[in-house]
Amino acid sequence: MDIGLLSVSMNVYSTKRIAEEAERAGHYIEQIDHTKCSVKLGSQKPKIYFKEEDITHDFDAIVPRIGTKVTRHGIAIVKQFEMNGVFSTARSLSIARARNKVRTLQIMDRKGIPVPQTLFSINPDNIKEQIEILGGTPVIIKIQEGTQGMGVILAETKKSAKSIIDTFYKMDTSILLQEYIEECNGEDIRIIVVGHKIVASMKRTSELGEFRSNVHRGGITESVKLSAKEQFIALNAAKYLGLGVAGVDLIRSKRGPLLIEVNASPGLQGIEAATGINVAGEIIKFVEKNARRKRK
Ligand code: ADP
Numbered sequence: 001m002d003i004g005l006l007s008v009s010m011n012v013y014s015t016k017r018i019a020e021e022a023e024r025a026g027h028y029i030e031q032i033d034h035t036k037c038s039v040k041l042g043s044q045k046p047k048i049y050f051k052e053e054d055i056t057h058d059f060d061a062i063v064p065r066i067g068t069k070v071t072r073h074g075i076a077i078v079k080q081f082e083m084n085g086v087f088s089t090a091r092s093l094s095i096a097r098a099r100n101k102v103r104t105l106q107i108m109d110r111k112g113i114p115v116p117q118t119l120f121s122i123n124p125d126n127i128k129e130q131i132e133i134l135g136g137t138p139v140i141i142k143i144q145e146g147t148q149g150m151g152v153i154l155a156e157t158k159k160s161a162k163s164i165i166d167t168f169y170k171m172d173t174s175i176l177l178q179e180y181i182e183e184c185n186g187e188d189i190r191i192i193v194v195g196h197k198i199v200a201s202m203k204r205t206s207e208l209g210e211f212r213s214n215v216h217r218g219g220i221t222e223s224v225k226l227s228a229k230e231q232f233i234a235l236n237a238a239k240y241l242g243l244g245v246a247g248v249d250l251i252r253s254k255r256g257p258l259l260i261e262v263n264a265s266p267g268l269q270g271i272e273a274a275t276g277i278n279v280a281g282e283i284i285k286f287v288e289k290n291a292r293r294k295r296k
Helices: 013-024 071-083 092-099 101-110 124-134 158-170 228-241 269-275 279-294
Strands: 002-006 028-032 037-040 047-050 061-064 139-143 152-155 175-179 187-194 198-205 220-223 245-253 256-263
Touching: 002 013, 002 071, 013 028, 013 269, 013 279, 037 071, 047 071, 061 071, 061 279, 071 092, 092 101, 092 228, 092 256, 101 175, 101 228, 101 256, 124 158, 124 175, 139 158, 152 158, 158 175, 187 228, 187 269, 187 279, 198 228, 198 269, 198 279, 220 269, 228 245, 228 256, 269 279
Parallel strands: 002 028, 002 061
Antiparallel strands: 037 047, 139 152, 139 175, 187 198, 187 245, 198 220, 245 256
């Protein structure tokens, strides 16, 4: 099979691992920097270019690893491959949904997946009341499109919460307010779902004095056993967002597991190291199962 790996760099652990596993399975895989791709519309057939090279018909499948910086263009490129009938491990719509925390939580809440109490607003006139509606401080303030724990703030007092929220509203930065789940003790659970199956899961524990457990914030990882409810949430979250490959993040609260976000391009380094599971290999198997059917 010929696989296009949409990623800005080959110098990333996850990209390297996916390429390695594809080659091991005998496939041709090519890294395509989607920021160097363009699409031409308006002639008989839409064409996709990598730099000047026409790659419209080069791949049986694509594996998008769309980062946080060029999401919009990346999604448009994925969409074009999709429209041309190429199998993608993540649909463009699903990437867009997962990219925005509010959009993800809206979908999850409607489907009955438990999420922390969350409020979003852009109104600077009644911030105090917004905090009260949510149940008071401490409160978590999150940038809607933040990642790796950047843009997640814990405000302990009403005074500090108010000034932080006010600043974001005035800067036109979309945020959400969330109840602080203190009892999770700076721990969260990352679950990797590939093709309706849980392939790996780990617990991330934050550094002392830090409530965010992201690996990029110094969190440490270990393999973890999931409860039936946690498995249910992870499998359904991926399904509701329409993601073939997903990293589902949960926190354990007094009232059970709560979904906090879903990642459409989950990092593989932490999870492979913590569990010893070949997650990249699972992604390639998923491609093999699905892309062959589409191949003309
Ligand atoms: P990012 O996308 O930047 O990783 P998250 O929403 O996943 O943002 O939050 C980062 C980390 O902060 C989580 O992994 C978790 O450890 C912690 N966290 C997030 N939301 C809450 C919350 N409501 N209560 C307590 N801790 C939280």
